[in-house]
Amino acid sequence: xxxxxxxxxxxxxxxxxxxxxxxxxxxxxxxxxxxxxxxxxxxxxxxxxxxxxxxxxxxxxxxxxxxxxxxxxxxxxxxxxxxxxxxxxxxxxxxxxxxxxxxxxxxxxxxxxxxxxxxxxxxxxxxxxxxxxxxxxxxxxxxxxxxxxxxxxxxxxxxxxxxxxxxxxxxxxxxxxxxxxxxxxxxxxxxxxxxxxxxxxxxxxxxxxxxxxxxxxxxxxxxxxxxxxxxxxxxxxxxxxxxxxxxxxxxxxxxxxxxxxxxxxxxxxxxxxxxxxxxxxxxxxxxxxxxxxxxxxxxxxxxxxxxxxxxxxxxxxxxxxxxxxxxxxxxxxxxxxxxxxxxxxxxxxxxxxxxxxxxxxxxxxxxxxxxxxxxxxxx
Ligand SMILES: Cc1ncc(COP(=O)(O)O)c(C=O)c1O
Numbered sequence: 001x002x003x004x005x006x007x008x009x010x011x012x013x014x015x016x017x018x019x020x021x022x023x024x025x026x027x028x029x030x031x032x033x034x035x036x037x038x039x040x041x042x043x044x045x046x047x048x049x050x051x052x053x054x055x056x057x058x059x060x061x062x063x064x065x066x067x068x069x070x071x072x073x074x075x076x077x078x079x080x081x082x083x084x085x086x087x088x089x090x091x092x093x094x095x096x097x098x099x100x101x102x103x104x105x106x107x108x109x110x111x112x113x114x115x116x117x118x119x120x121x122x123x124x125x126x127x128x129x130x131x132x133x134x135x136x137x138x139x140x141x142x143x144x145x146x147x148x149x150x151x152x153x154x155x156x157x158x159x160x161x162x163x164x165x166x167x168x169x170x171x172x173x174x175x176x177x178x179x180x181x182x183x184x185x186x187x188x189x190x191x192x193x194x195x196x197x198x199x200x201x202x203x204x205x206x207x208x209x210x211x212x213x214x215x216x217x218x219x220x221x222x223x224x225x226x227x228x229x230x231x232x233x234x235x236x237x238x239x240x241x242x243x244x245x246x247x248x249x250x251x252x253x254x255x256x257x258x259x260x261x262x263x264x265x266x267x268x269x270x271x272x273x274x275x276x277x278x279x280x281x282x283x284x285x286x287x288x289x290x291x292x293x294x295x296x297x298x299x300x301x302x303x304x305x306x307x308x309x310x311x312x313x314x315x316x317x318x319x320x321x322x323x324x325x326x327x328x329x330x331x332x333x334x335x336x337x338x339x340x341x342x343x344x345x346x347x348x349x350x351x352x353x354x355x356x357x358x359x360x361x362x363x364x365x366x367x368x369x370x371x372x373x374x375x376x377x378x379x
Contacts, residue, residue: 002317003317004313004317004318005316005317005318005319005347005348006335007318007319007334007335007336007340007344007348008319008320008321008335009138009166009189009293009294009321009333009335009337010138010186010188010189010195010335010337010338011188011194011195012188012189012190012192012335012337012338012339013338013339014193014194014245014249015248015249015252015339017251017252018192018194018245018248018249018252019245021244021245021247022194022241022242022244022245024244026240026241029233029234029237029238030233034240035232035233037243037244037247038232038234038238038243039232040247040250041243041247041250042055042057043055044247044250044251044253045057045199045201046201047254047258048168048169048185048191049164049168049173049175049185049199050173050174050175050177051176051180051183051201052176053175053176053201053202053203053204054201054202054207054226054229055199055200055201055229056068056199056201056202056225056226056229057197057198057199057225057234057243057246058197058198058200058220058225059196059197059234059236059237059238059239059242060196060197060198060220061186061188061195061196061198062163062165062184062185062186062187062189062198063091063198064220065163065184065185065186065198065199065200066091066092066095066163066198067095067217068198068200068221068222069161069182069184069200069222070092070095070096070099070101070132070161071095071099071215071217071220071221072210072213072215072217072220072221072222072223073130073159073161073206073209073210073213074096074099074100074101074129074213075100075101075213075214076099076100076101077101077102078096078101078102078129078130079101079102079103079104079126079127079128080092080096080101080102080103080104080129080131080132081103081104081105081106081119081123081126081128081130081131081132081158082096082103082104082105082131082132083105083106083108083114083119083131083132083133083144083149084105084106084107084108085107085108085109085110085111085113085114085140085142086134086137086138086139086140087137087138087139087324088134088137088138088139088163088165089108089133089137092132092134092161092163096132099216104122104125104126104128106118110139110140110326110327111141111142111286111296112285112286112289113142113143113144113145113288113289114133114144114145114149116145116149116151116152119131119149119153120152120156123152123153123156123158128156129158129209130153130158130159130160130161130181131149131152131153131158131159131160131161132161132162132163133146133149133160133161133162134162135162135163135164135166135173136167136171136291136293136294137291138165138291138293138294138333139323139324139325139327140284140296140327141283141284141285141290141291141295141333142285142286142290142291143167143171143289143291143292144289145289146162146173146178146180147177147178150178150179150180151179153179154179159181159182159205159209160178160179160180160181160182161180161181161182161184162175162180162182162184163184164180164184164185165184165185165186165189166186166189166190166291166294166337167190167291167293168183168189168190168191169185169189169190169191169192169258169261170190170262170293170337170338171190171262171265171266171291171292171293172262180201180203181202181203181205181206182200182201182203182206182222183200183201184199185198185199185200186198186199187199187242187245187246189293189337189338190265190293190337190338191246191249191250191253192249192252192253192338192339193245193246194242194245196239197239197242197243197246200225202222202226207226210223211223219236221235264341265292265293265336265337266292267375267376267379268336268340268345269290269291269292269295269336270375271345271349271372271375271376272336272345272372273290274371274374274375275349275371275372276295276297276334276349276352276368277371278367278368279352279353279361279363279367279368280300280356280361280362280363281297281298281300281356282297282298283296283298284296284297284298284327284331293335293336293337294333294335294336294337295333295336296323296332297331297332297333297334298330298331299329299330299331299332300356300361303356303359304329305322305323305329305332307355307359308320308332308352308355308356308359309322309332311355311359312351312352312355315351315355316351318348320333320334320335321333321334321335334348342376345372346369346373349368349369349372350369352368353366353369
């Protein structure tokens, strides 16, 4: 099987250190040695989430973390203000409905960021128990203003539940400063680990709500995770192998430094945006709120998804992401999260220029590369 260069918004390419860590022999999960690994992971994650709240590690993909957050806080008839504007924001709406709650949707035009005044209005017109936000809406490439949403949620005394699955570890997430009560991450994105782990931080205010809630689910029950966490363990057998990988990934993040890491992600994002614009392409997301971990780009008129993503895959072995739902076939997305560096990005941009030129676009070869290089030159 041909090895693909992954430029999708997760799973991302893993370092040899992470891969090797996962080849270690199995260990008992109820042992002091494994407890030490868990504690190291919890504390490393707290630094990245910028929180002093409890940290829980769930075996399951990012959606398991979202599901746990909703299932553990909701009871039938509860209203939740759900900010949508993309596929992942809508997932919260589906979950609230699945548990018998009433979603009060703040619908944002796809590609745009939420206006906090709209959230304020929705909260004033409802008795919402919580607000849900997808910090970095991967499907559209939009980064929402979580700090502003957090302030509005606090003003109304609502819980703030945030999916930070594609921002944590790649962009600023200040869970405590922004008042995020339940903050969710996934392993296979900017945390550069394999898929299969969800990380969830929970505030004292959220624990109060959870404590009073008669939760109807069993496996994804945050209260069970807390009880076990206090005994330095997990309620069920965790994925030991994935946690070995996470431990190695968190050590690498610490070595790079969170601030440096975020700067690198922002540089990659800027270089990508300038390069594609110089190639004559149009960004899909509002540039003032563009994601720093994934860039969404309109497929130019006259070309198809196959002409761009199909050729990038076949001719260059580069995997890009497509559009989802209503924007399927209309956009493509370049993921630049995790360990992506100058050479990774330049090779992808170079292949993209060639692909567009071969497809008949009137572009000057090197125009996108030059634009990216100028961004890198400025730093
Ligand atoms: C913002 C966001 N939320 C949720 C998810 C779902 O995560 P998972 O596929 O790990 O369940 C994704 C996956 O891409 C995502 O990008």
